[in-house]
Amino acid sequence: MQKYVNLLVVKWKNFSRVWRYVDPNKVKSIPIYQILPKPYHLLDLEFPGFNKIKMRYPDLKRVINQPEWKQALSGVYGVYLITDLSNGQLYVGSAYGEDGIYGRWCTYLTSGYDKYENESGDYPNKRLRDLVRKRGIQYIKQNFQYSLLEIFPKNEMGKSNALTRENYWKEMVDSRYHGYNAN
Structure with a gap:
């Protein structure tokens, strides 16, 4: 997944806190919205x-x-x-x-x-x-x-x-x- 760092955009809302999931099953359940052509901060x-x-x-x-x-x-x-x-x-x-x-x-x-x-x-x-x-x-x-x-x-x-x-x-x-x- 390293090649998708700063390129992957997911559809996920969790307004109550900052989150970081390590459970592979949870990560796989988050829908991918877009893969950017270059890192988002350079767009x-x-x-x-x-x-x-x-x-x-x-x-x-x-x-x-x-x-x-x-x-x-x-x-x-x-x-x-x-x-x-x-x-x-x-x-x-x-x-x-x-x-x-x-x-x-x-x-x-x-x-x-x-x-x-x-x-x-x-x-x-x-x-x-x-x-x-x-x-x-x-x-x-x-x-x-x-x-x-x-x-x-x-x-x-x-x-x-x-x-x-x-x-x-x-x-x-x-x-x-x-x-x-x-x-």
């Missing part, structure tokens, strides 16, 4: 495609530096959505820096917001900064979910589109009035 390390990214903080933190993820996310500009799952508030942002979406999300995964963001001499995401200062990064880790709304090629037109569409999405989801966008 979601593959990049699923831009339109399928909807991940909570700990899950994104676990995969973002995997080569396939890093390559895909750093190769595009885009508009993203951060959802606070505890209260439904939204934050819409755009990524058009050297490392594309990858660079932007790495910043958020490190500190919860971009400490160095500057827009016309003003700090644009005040509400995210204030949330982290008030509730701490642990709040972000427990409650934030990240997804992509749109992606664009890494060129001047892509940068322009990312900025234009960011404002469009802020209006569409009303994140300035019912979310964390302050600009």
